Amino acid sequence: MCAIVDFSHCFDSASDSIAQTHPRGGCWVKLRTPLVEIWHRLAQGQSVEAMPRIWEGETPRQGQLCCEPNRESHRLAARFFDVAIMSSVAGKLFSVIAVVLYSACGNFAMQGQQLRAVGPKRTPVYTYQVIRTFAHDPAAFTQGLAYKEGFLYEGTGLYGGSSLRKVKLQTGEILQQIKLQPSFFGEGITILGDRVVQLTYQSQTGLVYSLNDFHLLRQFSYSGEGWGLTTDGHDFFMSDGTDEIRVLDSQTFKEKRRFVVRDGNEAIDRLNELEFVEGEIFANVWQTDRIARISPRTGKVVGWIDLSGILSAMYRTDPGAIPNGIAYDPVHKRLFVTGKLWPRLFEIRLVPRRTD
Numbered sequence: 394m395c396a397i398v399d400f401s402h403c404f405d406s407a408s409d410s411i412a413q414t415h416p417r418g419g420c421w422v423k424l425r426t427p428l429v430e431i432w433h434r435l436a437q438g439q440s441v442e443a444m445p446r447i448w449e450g451e452t453p454r455q456g457q458l459c460c461e462p463n464r465e466s467h468r469l470a471a472r473f474f475d476v477a478i479m480s481s482v483a484g485k486l487f488s489v490i491a492v493v494l495y496s497a498c499g500n501f502a503m504q505g506q507q508l509r510a511v512g513p514k515r516t517p518v519y520t521y522q523v524i525r526t527f528a529h530d531p532a533a534f535t536q537g538l539a540y541k542e543g544f545l546y547e548g549t550g551l552y553g554g555s556s557l558r559k560v561k562l563q564t565g566e567i568l569q570q571i572k573l574q575p576s577f578f579g580e581g582i583t584i585l586g587d588r589v590v591q592l593t594y595q596s597q598t599g600l601v602y603s604l605n606d607f608h609l610l611r612q613f614s615y616s617g618e619g620w621g622l623t624t625d626g627h628d629f630f631m632s633d634g635t636d637e638i639r640v641l642d643s644q645t646f647k648e649k650r651r652f653v654v655r656d657g658n659e660a661i662d663r664l665n666e667l668e669f670v671e672g673e674i675f676a677n678v679w680q681t682d683r684i685a686r687i688s689p690r691t692g693k694v695v696g697w698i699d700l701s702g703i704l705s706a707m708y709r710t711d712p713g714a715i716p717n718g719i720a721y722d723p724v725h726k727r728l729f730v731t732g733k734l735w736p737r738l739f740e741i742r743l744v745p746r747r748t749d
């Protein structure tokens with residue numbers, strides 16, 4: 394039977410470790426469906442197994458459910474709705490919904506066996522082990538990161554502050570740098586052969602440089618916004634802030650195809666910085682601590698990486714200081730991650746998360 398439990402003591406916006414500190418080991422679940430729609434579905438007796446997705450460690454917001462992993466099945470059993478909204482004036486309306494939700498919750502719980510039978514298989518979640526840390530320019534608004542032969546290449550954003558850099562991995566020293574013209578907001582970068590390619594946010598302009606001296610070789614155009622960029626050695630793969638990834642011809646920069654990124658039935662949008670890693674595309678998801686591991690063939694999310702807590706909260710006072718930067722050294726199989734305005738860059742090893 395479902396019960397309302399007050400988790401409000403867990404609400405700590407300064408903490409990234411709610412899931413870890415919660416005495417019952419709960420996890421926060423973000424709903425991709427509006428609360429009212431959930432209510433309708435529950436009222437109609439529909440199952441809700443496809444709605445929750447785990448965002449462990451996130452501070453709960455209005456419209457979220459707090460769930461606990463079912464120890465027997467590792468699936469989710471509904472326990473609670475967001476008590477935060479109950480304390481707000483606007484929460485009065487939601488309180489009414491919540492009562493219905495509470496009533497329906499028992500129904501949900503009774504459907505548990507059915508949900509276990511028909512629910513989607515949970516996508517594997519990985520956490521990380523830090524192998525080494527390196528210095529990173531805390532003023533770099535990182536939008537693109539790549540590695541080649543001992544050096545990092547980094548694209549930074551903001552109007553008037555965008556750049557392309559060559560960085561010494563061991564020290565973070567900027568060895569070479571060009572500034573973009575003030576009308577360009579730099580975005581993702583990638584390296585193919587002797588060229589560096591950099592996207593711009595809303596200027597619909599791509600920039601192609603010589604890797605050796607950052608001499609601008611040419612520009613190209615695309616529709617929509619430019620976010621992340623990577624390559625499999627043949628084509629370019631580009632994100633634009635939506636749930637789609639475009640595949641561009643590496644010579645003409647014309648779009649060859651595009652695909653939607655989905656975790657089960659859920660489209661994953663806000664795909665940001667990209668990196669090809671051992672045949673998969675790793676993608677930062679904007680304003681989260683998560684990296685999606687994506688099949689470039691199907692668009693299917695084959696895993697999640699949770700970077701929660703990798704950078705101490707004391708360095709993340711700026712709301713823009715989110716994870717955004719993935720680079721891979723295929724020779725030594727080293728994975729590097731950093732973020733906007735982060736003073737550290739991390740070499741990490743992925744560790745499957747225990748689901749007990």
Ligand SMILES: [Ca+2]
Pocket residue numbers: 537538539582622623666667668718719720
């Ligand atoms: Ca990258």
